[in-house]
Amino acid sequence: MKTDTLTVDINMPHKAMQSIPQGALRLVCREGSVWITLDHEQRDVVLNPGEHFTTRPQQRAIAYALESSVLRLEPVVCTRRTPAPRWRWWPQRLRGSGARGGATPVAA
Numbered sequence: 001m002k003t004d005t006l007t008v009d010i011n012m013p014h015k016a017m018q019s020i021p022q023g024a025l026r027l028v029c030r031e032g033s034v035w036i037t038l039d040h041e042q043r044d045v046v047l048n049p050g051e052h053f054t055t056r057p058q059q060r061a062i063a064y065a066l067e068s069s070v071l072r073l074e075p076v077v078c079t080r081r082t083p084a085p086r087w088r089w090w091p092q093r094l095r096g097s098g099a100r101g102g103a104t105p106v107a108a
Contacts, residue, residue, distance in 0.1 A: 008073045012065035020061040024076040027061070028052040032069025037062045047071075 029047035036045040039060035045053050
């Protein structure tokens, strides 16, 4: 299966600021050095050439070029994990009907 994705390279001159759109994005520093500020978080991230950072789906960010830089935005495919059946998390002694008191797992 082929999925088409849009990858964007942003050329940022020294001291340029760029708003990063909301969405699960992989930010890759291709050249220079980029300071990433995340909305509603106290931490910031500085990316150097070859380094990357992935934003969460509802996270906003602002990029600031510490020097002339190229920042690549790549979409991240979010796959929803199917949770394991609850009984797998139960201790072994509770799984079978012969366990203490005849406890059996209940379907969720």
